[in-house]
């Protein structure tokens with residue numbers, strides 16, 4: 001079947017997450033990074049609200065990001081052990097490139113539902129992940145409650161409708177985690193007979 005040999009389909013089927021701790025230099029150069037983010041902006045987007053934006057973490061800002069990640073962990077957990085603080089801080093140093101994906105959701109929009117807007121954010125993320133891999137790199141996504149704290153919201157000067165959804169570490173893979181099993185077709189696809 002032709003779909004199995006189409007390069008786009010092959011790329012889709014080959015996508016997998018990288019290991020954040022095994023992303024070495026080099027990362028994508030400037031032009032490639034822009035092409036990757038443009039792929040994100042290609043996402044389907046009901047109402048064209050553009051409910052997403054990407055921020056590149058400047059190298060010089062990594063220590064500041066580490067401080068914010070530590071402050072965020074302390075905010076979530078009063079009694080926190082040194083290794084956990086280190087695990088929080090190290091996210092600021094994984095991969096030669098780090099992007100953050102910010103969702104901007106207008107929950108009161110008269111026509112476009114919040115879920116439609118979130119789906120556009122997710123599509124933008126998937127497009128970026130696919131473009132990263134198509135460019136010969138690997139990406140590792142990190143998310144969690146640590147992105148929703150006052151420390152992070154203030155540190156990134158988020159607007160009221162904005163949400164820090166994830167960190168995307170990008171680099172040259174020196175190792176891959178084991179491939180994750182994917183659902184069988186019958187788990188995700190059926191016929192509705194009315």
Ligand SMILES: Cc1cc2nc3c(=O)[nH]c(=O)nc-3n(C[C@H](O)[C@H](O)[C@H](O)COP(=O)(O)O)c2cc1C
Pocket residue numbers: 015016017018125141142143144166179180
């Ligand atoms: C929105 C989002 C957030 C994620 N957050 C994390 C995370 O915090 N930690 C992690 O190890 N993986 C995270 N992942 C990656 C998933 O764990 C991964 O996609 C899943 O295990 C399937 O593996 P695959 O990407 O190789 O197919 C995230 C993925 C998405 C889409």
